[in-house]
Amino acid sequence: MNSKRSAEILVGLFVAAGIAALFVLAMKVSNLGDFTDDKGYEVVANFQNIGGLKPRSPVTMAGVRVGRVSSISLDPDTYDAKVTINIYPQYDNIPMDTSASIFTAGLLGEQYISLSPGADDFFLQDGDIIDLTQPAVVLEQVIGQFLYSTAEGE
């Protein structure tokens, strides 16, 4: 009976360790931790081209992460990409005339949205639209334009 008891205790420890490992993976390794402070507000930005932007890509202001992309869809009327951004609740004083650009982290890194603040006295609220946007820079286009202009110059 005693060995049975210790076996059961070890099984309990094993199951607990397994669940703890899953918990560590969830909280420490993945971005599931972010979901807990998900109570921010959402604004929409329309881009001509979003390049490689994905849901859950970071949204930064002056390099500080202030939110994340919550969803991306195509606007059926303007054929622009409609990007919904979730901004963390503590950043509730972002000016109305803030502009959004899509940048790439490093030469080949992932893409993110960078917000540059305007000077308006009104702040962005849930459901507002960011009007000033700058599309993603597509590397192939830049190279193409560069080659084209050098070819013209000759």
Place this chain on the structure above:
Amino acid sequence: MIEVLRSLGRWGLDTFQRLGRGHIFLMQMLAGMPSLAFRFSLVVQQLFYVGVLSVLIILISGLFVGMVLGLQGYNTLVDFGAEESLGVLVSLSLVRELGPVVSALLFAGRAGSALTAEIGLMKSTEQLSGMEMMAVDPMRRIIAPRFLAGLISMPLLAAIFSAVGIFGAFLVGHGLLGVDDGAFWSQMQAKTDWYEDILNGVIKSIVFGFVVTWIALFEGYDATPTSEGVGRATTRTVVHSAFAILGLDFVLTALMFGDI
């Protein structure tokens, strides 16, 4: 020539017969599962043999696999100046692939072969037969609890493997090679997704646990009841499990991550 065709045909028929027996076995096994609700202590007992006894090998292997990944990943990434991405590299490779696959292979070698040997031995010493004659269905009393224990253990073992592996990579990356620990964790968290990566890895390991335990129990139950037959069945368990794990891994990866 005719002789060759004939033996080929016989081999084919034998293979299909075994396949059929294996699936009938699975059905009987699943039919025995509901009765376990009343006798969960049997499952706990098997969790000890199947799960707890596999923890040590999983811990040690996970740690070393993670450390090697840290070392190798660093050497490659440092050329691009991207050594901060070490965390991402390690976490994605472990959570998506190495965790489920390597722990399933280890599980097949450690727990799977032990299950086959145990069931095969019970068969060859007439214990299964004896139980049947005592009106105790071995499918319910012996096979089903082991199956459920395998099914529960595998994802837990894979999670432990991945977590320990990431820790091992962090030890090497941060402690030995001087990767910034903030960047290590934050990049990892930014790029590893709970649903996309971790849950898919868990699903993989559940599938592997299902298949490995099924193969192990069937091989034992179907073994020729001699010591030679049991030995062969044990080898078959490990080999077939390895094939099944790697083959299924491709299929599952294509379904989950490849946009096929």
Place this chain on the structure above:
Amino acid sequence: MAPLIKIRDLHFNRGDKVIFNGVDIDIYRGKVTAIMGPSGTGKTTLLKLIGGQLKPDRGSVEIDGQNVHKLSHSKLYELRKRMGMLFQSGALLTDINVFENVAFPLREHTKLPESMIHDLVLMKLQAVGLRNARNMMPAELSGGMARRVALARAVTLDPMMIMYDEPFTGQDPISMGTLVNLIRRLNDAMGLTSIIVSHDVAETTQIADEIYLLSGGKVVEKGTPETLKTSGSDWVKQFLQGLPDGPVPFHYPGNDFGKDLLNSEEKR
């Protein structure tokens, strides 16, 4: 009186090999019935057919009025609770000790309190003389002791019948004597019906009430040990007296020895 077990026109093949070719056997309540025959006549197979572990190709096995092979899974298991079987190896569960082995059927099929299980198990172990071996593991037991433990286990649920598969094989004279006595005593004390499958002539004729001789897939002879001893059949005489040559030849049938020696084909 109607027999407890009625076997009619039993046919069974294993692959291409014919094991039974029309066997009729009646086994009566309260009697010790022996089924004898040379090795390989399928005596163990017969027990498995009676226990419902194998299905016959043709014919029927009726136990207490129920056709074993027409029963549903749960009905068959109900019936098996009333059957005991002693395997040649004992078939003890190797991971639990003697006490737990004997308690196993009780724990599986009854909800008796622990104290009652304890008493019942000790009673059964007392009957086979192994009460003091209750804490030993099966691996520590000698062959004869393992068989006695298995016997205690087979009777824990107080079955109506018990089947013995080669109970005397490989036993030293002392444990053989113990077993012979035990089988007869248990049969009479508990009002069992016993079926012994064996090829040990001396021991079996000592305790059997009726003997069936099987050979070549058929019942060759049946009767009490006394009538068999006076049987006119050469085969029965050879089997009972253990003569090396007779209707069952010493040499495996085939070519003539002289011919084989002269045959030069194989020498090359």
